[in-house]
Amino acid sequence: MAASSPTETLNPPSTLTNHLQTNGQDSSDKPTQQPSNIQSADLIEPSQKRKRVDTPEDNPEGPKSSLHPLWKTSLCSYFRRSNGSCSHGESCRYAHGEGELRQRADGTWDPTSERAKEMLKTENGERIEGTGESVLRENDEVMMTEAFAEESCSEPALAKCLVNLPMKWSSDNLRSFLGEQGILYKSAKKKKGMIVGFVSFENAEQVKSGVEEMDGKFVGNKKLKVADVTPRPFEKKNKVPLPPAYGTQQNLKPATASDSADVSESLSGFEDDDPTNDSLMPGSSDLKGRSVRNAVTPLAHLPYVDQLEHKKNTLVQMLKKLTRNARKACPNGVSLPEWILKSREIGGLPCNLEGILESPQVNGYRNKCEFSVGYSLQGKPTVGFLLGNFREGVTAVEEPVNCPNVSGIACKYAAIFQEFLQHSGLPIWNRLNNTGFWRQLTVREGRAPAKGTGIESTRADTVEVLLMVQVCTKGFDDELTNSELQRMAEAFSVGASADSSSLPLTALVLQDHQGISNAAPADCPLHSLPIPKAKSDSILEAANDVVEARIHDYISNLRFSISPTAFFQVNTLAAEKLYALAGDWASLGPDTLLFDICCGTGTIGLTLAHRVGMVVGIEMNASAVSDALRNAQINGIKNCRFICAKAEDVMGSLLKEYLNGPQKQDEISDSSGKIDEEIAKAEENDSSENTPGPEVSSGLELEYGERVLEFSDNGNQEFENQLQKRGTSESGNTPMHQFKNVVAIVDPPRVGLHPTVSNRELYIMRGVFYIQNFGFHIYT
Numbered sequence: 001m002a003a004s005s006p007t008e009t010l011n012p013p014s015t016l017t018n019h020l021q022t023n024g025q026d027s028s029d030k031p032t033q034q035p036s037n038i039q040s041a042d043l044i045e046p047s048q049k050r051k052r053v054d055t056p057e058d059n060p061e062g063p064k065s066s067l068h069p070l071w072k073t074s075l076c077s078y079f080r081r082s083n084g085s086c087s088h089g090e091s092c093r094y095a096h097g098e099g100e101l102r103q104r105a106d107g108t109w110d111p112t113s114e115r116a117k118e119m120l121k122t123e124n125g126e127r128i129e130g131t132g133e134s135v136l137r138e139n140d141e142v143m144m145t146e147a148f149a150e151e152s153c154s155e156p157a158l159a160k161c162l163v164n165l166p167m168k169w170s171s172d173n174l175r176s177f178l179g180e181q182g183i184l185y186k187s188a189k190k191k192k193g194m195i196v197g198f199v200s201f202e203n204a205e206q207v208k209s210g211v212e213e214m215d216g217k218f219v220g221n222k223k224l225k226v227a228d229v230t231p232r233p234f235e236k237k238n239k240v241p242l243p244p245a246y247g248t249q250q251n252l253k254p255a256t257a258s259d260s261a262d263v264s265e266s267l268s269g270f271e272d273d274d275p276t277n278d279s280l281m282p283g284s285s286d287l288k289g290r291s292v293r294n295a296v297t298p299l300a301h302l303p304y305v306d307q308l309e310h311k312k313n314t315l316v317q318m319l320k321k322l323t324r325n326a327r328k329a330c331p332n333g334v335s336l337p338e339w340i341l342k343s344r345e346i347g348g349l350p351c352n353l354e355g356i357l358e359s360p361q362v363n364g365y366r367n368k369c370e371f372s373v374g375y376s377l378q379g380k381p382t383v384g385f386l387l388g389n390f391r392e393g394v395t396a397v398e399e400p401v402n403c404p405n406v407s408g409i410a411c412k413y414a415a416i417f418q419e420f421l422q423h424s425g426l427p428i429w430n431r432l433n434n435t436g437f438w439r440q441l442t443v444r445e446g447r448a449p450a451k452g453t454g455i456e457s458t459r460a461d462t463v464e465v466l467l468m469v470q471v472c473t474k475g476f477d478d479e480l481t482n483s484e485l486q487r488m489a490e491a492f493s494v495g496a497s498a499d500s501s502s503l504p505l506t507a508l509v510l511q512d513h514q515g516i517s518n519a520a521p522a523d524c525p526l527h528s529l530p531i532p533k534a535k536s537d538s539i540l541e542a543a544n545d546v547v548e549a550r551i552h553d554y555i556s557n558l559r560f561s562i563s564p565t566a567f568f569q570v571n572t573l574a575a576e577k578l579y580a581l582a583g584d585w586a587s588l589g590p591d592t593l594l595f596d597i598c599c600g601t602g603t604i605g606l607t608l609a610h611r612v613g614m615v616v617g618i619e620m621n622a623s624a625v626s627d628a629l630r631n632a633q634i635n636g637i638k639n640c641r642f643i644c645a646k647a648e649d650v651m652g653s654l655l656k657e658y659l660n661g662p663q664k665q666d667e668i669s670d671s672s673g674k675i676d677e678e679i680a681k682a683e684e685n686d687s688s689e690n691t692p693g694p695e696v697s698s699g700l701e702l703e704y705g706e707r708v709l710e711f712s713d714n715g716n717q718e719f720e721n722q723l724q725k726r727g728t729s730e731s732g733n734t735p736m737h738q739f740k741n742v743v744a745i746v747d748p749p750r751v752g753l754h755p756t757v758s759n760r761e762l763y764i765m766r767g768v769f770y771i772q773n774f775g776f777h778i779y780t
């Protein structure tokens with residue numbers, strides 16, 4: 001069971017990345033371009049739609065079969081459009097709603113149905129960059145906003161976009177492919193990491209034969225689609241106009257020769273682009289009806305109860321698939337596990353599904369939003385969310401208007417930053433050629449404690465705001481950079497105080513990231529920026545260093561201190577409900593040892609600490625561990641220990657230690673005096689400028705109430721040695737504290753946790769696990 005975030009799609013994603021998904025309920029959102037393999041009733045021409053009488057082509061088996069072979073395998077568009085009425089009534093061959101829909105003979109579902117979309121999600125899920133959530137799109141839509149064909153292709157009719165190419169292909173691969181197919185063309189371009197490529201032709205004849213040859217051809221197991229290419233609205237002229245932020249390019253100190261190229265070259269995403277290229281996109285009609293609201297909250301058009309129903313159905317499908325796959329994976333001759341056998345009694349589910357917990361707050365509940373910086377479809381520097389998936393060539397960013405999950409405060413800061421960028425002398429990050437300065441704005445909000453009992457606090461209680469601006473300073477002149485950053489800080493300060501409700505602004509942090517994707521590693525340098533006083537030139541002394549740049553939030557009346565990049569549940573109030581339920585399910589008590597696996601800032605373990613004998617949190621991010629230690633201290637919680645390591649590296653040893661090995665009870669609970677030292681040590685190791693991440697993550701164990709063990713990045717063996725050494729030399733003959741109930745909670749599951757722990761299988765799902773004999777058993 002999961003606390004539900006309204007209007008958001010199910011968890012992966014984080015990774016969820018950037019992906020466009022239509023809401024799947026309203027056919028008006030569908031693009032005009034459809035893949036050739038779609039056979040929805042919606043695709044039949046209006047004139048044909050009334051002909052619901054079976055034809056010989058429709059039903060090759062003729063009168064032999066009482067039901068049409070495609071009976072109810074497509075959704076009825078009349079039924080959908082006319083709000084549930086269809087003149088054919090029950091005799092209609094098409095499904096009246098998802099409930100009636102049948103699977104097709106080839107195992108697929110009507111591609112316009114929710115089931116098909118959800119299956120696609122499961123297979124191709126990616127995180128939305130802006131939200132860290134997973135949304136997926138149907139496979140029949142493509143947008144391109146910043147790809148370039150050759151100069152001579154100013155005639156868009158001579159350019160085509162190929163969709164579904166292997167992501168790893170470069171332009172060379174595409175050219176070889178076209179050569180092998182005997183396709184005549186003028187130029188071919190493809191960027192690694194995308195599934196789209198561009199081909200331009202010499203003449204209409206080449207276009208025609210090229211399209212015939214390519215459309216529907218399989219590359220691997222993917223069917224190629226050919227889409228039209230049209231210039232973006234603001235780039236219809238032959239020359240690409242200068243976006244405002246590039247107008248001062250001459251001010252910049254070039255890092256490489258290519259950085260000093262002219263503007264149109266710097267906008268190009270392809271390694272061999274001509275500087276005078278036009279910007280093209282496939283099928284501008286695809287953009288109709290697209291909105292950032294659909295991209296970020298694809299279920300927002302549904303009432304909340306329907307969103308929950310939709311999510312539950314999705315979960316049911318996924319869980320059934322899990323059972324099916326597990327059954328298939330069981331080798332012949334090996335008896336099926338009990339849960340698979342029992343699944344038959346509960347409709348193929350691997351466990352009972354209780355349902356979804358409602359979020360206490362439905363709108364504006366996110367306490368963290370990551371806004372991308374980029375150009376809108378109209379070419380305007382924009383701070384918001386990507387309108388689609390980079391993988392599919394979409395780089396357009398639109399303002400976060402009407403996104404119900406985004407708070408008003410976050411929207412306001414995005415608008416302030418956007419206004420500042422319109423006049424900045426530094427360029428916006430270009431995702432295609434990986435150049436530019438301004439990349440991302442993260443807004444994190446901290447709440448005041450809940451006021452009294454029985455009154456649920458809301459995000460309106462926001463009293464702290466931390467802004468983290470991601471830039472890439474490489475190659476830019478220090479003086480210009482510094483003055484722009486100062487102007488930016490002023491803009492935030494002035495904008496915050498000018499707001500009618502005077503927005504809180506607690507800390508301003510700069511994240512200097514040079515990587516290709518905006519997902520910065522844990523050790524990415526952070527710098528605190530002073531926040532100037534509004535309407536004055538004086539500079540405040542606040543937020544002098546990154547350690548102090550933090551916000552606070554409350555879960556179950558515990559105060560949590562959160563550093564700029566540490567994970568914290570984005571829906572605080574829903575998290576509170578979720579954790580309490582997890583605690584109930586786990587039948588916690590004084591004899592319970594609770595493992596909080598992937599504990600982040602320690603929220604799960606610390607909120608449940610008063611219900612157990614001991615909490616052991618395991619977390620690979622040193623900064624989060626440092627926060628967890630600090631949070632234990634702030635809340636006076638002593639029966640806990642946090643270990644900075646990859647869970648898969650240490651779980652086996654920890655289980656041995658706690659289930660088999662000797663351990664002194666006083667070692668567990670005595671925390672006096674050591675916590676400050678440990679936090680200091682953690683922060684020292686977390687100091688992003690001088691500490692490499694991996695060594696810290698796997699090499700440092702931070703224990704609340706015990707000494708800090710340090711060892712090299714040598715993984716499990718060394719960790720085990722240390723534990724063994726401690727077990728014999730420090731614990732002496734004192735009888736170990738026996739925990740009768742050992743429980744692990746993990747949220748969310750991680751791929752890294754899947755492999756074996758001490759040669760036992762580890763089944764990880766979001767949830768609560770009983771640990772018995774070194775094995776993990778799903779507790780439902």
Ligand SMILES: C[S@@+](CC[C@H](N)C(=O)[O-])C[C@H]1O[C@@H](n2cnc3c(N)ncnc32)[C@H](O)[C@@H]1O
Nearest residue numbers: 567598599600603619620621646647747750752
């Ligand atoms: C989404 S956060 C959840 C944190 C916490 N459970 C909560 O609900 O607030 C996931 C955390 O898992 C950590 N993590 C990811 N993979 C891990 C691994 N293999 N071992 C330990 N920690 C891991 C990440 O650093 C991150 O802090």
